[in-house]
Amino acid sequence: MFYVGIDVAKQNHEASIINSNGKLLDKSISFSNSKAGCNKLITVLERFEANTSNVIIGMEATGHYWVSLYSYLIDLGFDVYVINPIQSDAFRKMYIRQTKNDSKDSFVVAQIMRFGQFTSTSLADEDIMALRQLSRYRLALVDECSDWKRKRIALLDQVFPEYSKLFSDTFGVTSRELLSKYPTPEDMLSIDTDTLCRFSN
Structure with a gap:
């Protein structure tokens, strides 16, 4: 199983991919908040043979910037969960020493997905x-x-x-x-x- 944590921002998102053991498979990737950027993420997932059947994706509810990315991934058939940033604070303190770069936020979200210790935001239909x-x-x-x-x-x-x-x-x-x-x-x-x-x- 693969777990993807996404640190959402206005212009560029950042994603970290970990396996079932919590190991970071590669350095985090940055991708633009656009269709081309989303396709870049999908290409990286395919490189690890990660697909809709073996991937869980998580992201924090940061303003409204997550909505288009969420909709795009859902339409592709991925399991995507949106969590409140408050929920990730405890995990962030736990892993802050393990990650020495800007990828720590996306890495933390990926770990939250792995442990399943979160409450997903309830989203209405379009x-x-x-x-x-x-x-x-x-x-x-x-x-x-x-x-x-x-x-x-x-x-x-x-x-x-x-x-x-x-x-x-x-x-x-x-x-x-x-x-x-x-x-x-x-x-x-x-x-x-x-x-x-x-x-x-």
């Missing part, structure tokens, strides 16, 4: 993940809209403090149209009654 991303995006847009409203109110309070008393909804259609054409108190004083009435129709 539709649920897409809905979650859309929900987060909507919340971000709502927050941005609220920020712009606060900024507009702050400006109005400086140049036209009485304006908020003129409309029940400062951000209603009539208010927005009026402000877009007559943004200052002086501009509004220049409007004749007939023109002003047309704004309310």
Whole structure:
């Protein structure tokens, strides 16, 4: 059996491959966060005759950078587990003296896979993940809209403090149209009654 630990990052991931005895088969490999990079990892696995039937792959949930790699490996048929970085702290302290280079994180994750001492993150299917991303995006847009409203109110309070008393909804259609054409108190004083009435129709 082979165990692969992957240290996930934004641009380049790093992988360590160990056997059932916990021996590192080769120095860790670095591969880009892209399809070409993933194929590089698969090529290395094939060199050791490691395939979907005899490989367990683990990676830490680092931001959102693991998602595309995880999806790609799952589609190929690999057993892939995503763990919380907190779970690897004890193992990291245990192996920190055994690895003297940057591969220690991926090596530690590989050892966690070998011992099976982890709780895998529960992942939703693609539709649920897409809905979650859309929900987060909507919340971000709502927050941005609220920020712009606060900024507009702050400006109005400086140049036209009485304006908020003129409309029940400062951000209603009539208010927005009026402000877009007559943004200052002086501009509004220049409007004749007939023109002003047309704004309310």
